[in-house]
Amino acid sequence: MSEEIKRRTWVYRQPPKVYEMAACDCGNQDTQWSEFEDYLWCEQCRKDFIPAHNGIFDGPIPVHLAEMMGIRFDRVMIETGEVERFSTETLTWEKEKRHETGNTGHQTREA
Numbered sequence: 001m002s003e004e005i006k007r008r009t010w011v012y013r014q015p016p017k018v019y020e021m022a023a024c025d026c027g028n029q030d031t032q033w034s035e036f037e038d039y040l041w042c043e044q045c046r047k048d049f050i051p052a053h054n055g056i057f058d059g060p061i062p063v064h065l066a067e068m069m070g071i072r073f074d075r076v077m078i079e080t081g082e083v084e085r086f087s088t089e090t091l092t093w094e095k096e097k098r099h100e101t102g103n104t105g106h107q108t109r110e111a
């Protein structure tokens with residue numbers, strides 16, 4: 001057993017196939033994020049595996065292009081279940097803003 005396997009502290013909100021990561025050997029593309037870094041989880045094989053390639057993560061990621069294609073990089077913190085949104089402007093994750101109190105009025109969207 002290797003000591004180098006690290007547990008993830010967060011996972012992307014969208015499943016691995018959104019990022020075009022390699023399928024499991026059994027052909028299952030509907031994989032999930034493993035609890036271990038570098039691994040994915042195959043529900044059909046009930047195993048963690050290292051994907052043959054990491055899809056769009058293997059190259060520089062054109063985040064704006066990705067976003068236009070519907071790919072998001074928001075993440076879920078495993079321990080708390082909190083969602084952090086990825087900003088394509090700052091290229092970092094930001095905690096979802098809580099409803100601020102004390103602000104004036106509500107904003108409604110009316111045409």
Ligand SMILES: [Zn+2]
Pocket residue numbers: 024025026027028042043044045046
């Ligand atoms: Zn499998």
